[in-house]
Amino acid sequence: MLREVTATRYITPLREGGSLPGLVEADDLGTYVMKFTGAGQGRKTLVAEVVCGELARRLGLRIPELVRMELDPVIGLSEPDQEVQELLKASGGLNLGMDFLPGSIGFDPLAYEVSAEEAGRIVWFDAVVNNVDRSWRNPNLLVWHGDLWLIDHGATMIWQHNWPGARASAAKPYNASDHVLAPFAPDIAAAAARLAPLVxxxxxxxVTAEVPEEWLADEPEFDSADALRRAYVEPLLERAATIHERVVLGPPTADRPSQAPGWLTGRGVR
Known part of the structure; x- marks a missing residue:
């Protein structure tokens, strides 16, 4: 089960994220990026973070530690920013923390080489969870101590927002044309051969048992948290088995160079 900590000090907002995550200190003396239940995207974003993050970890991908983080709204009383203060007030109770990686830098495909094998594992994983937010515009990858770390999985499993259409949505192909690792000739077939049997x-x-019960409550189509957890399991299980056959690497988009292997001055050619 995810460790539980308590937020003791709000340090600063991280305005790169659409949900306005914040940097906080906790009672274990650690520093975390905190994601809030009171943010506009709601608790389903946090469910996606836990399910996808913990799945990635079990598949051997690098994910900062996730923790359950208790927040007392009083922590926001001295916060001068009204938007942040309202967010903290709305997020009392259990939230999500992600270990802060000090000194990490955002991934730049022009400065960092990625092997076809590693690119394949990440693209395959993103295809399984239908991650639409690891593009060249917003890589959601960090480089820390020379390694790639995956962050921000709130924009995944879009089918959780429409459970009656979940099976049809989960059966769709994955368009990786704008994926930030598309230029590195990702070996998706090798990744599937290695990782799919593990799922x-x-x-x-x-993995779904890691999601706090209170984040699964009151979902209209389900009479229990366990039934909802099962609804997360089924599409992921089906996609893991066959999604490698439906990953699309299409033609270049209009607002950047071609994403086909090799557009980074030959760097992606294998």
């Missing part, structure tokens, strides 16, 4: 019903049941 079992047992593994996904373990």
């Amino acid at each position: 079992t019903e047992e593994l996904l049941t373990e």
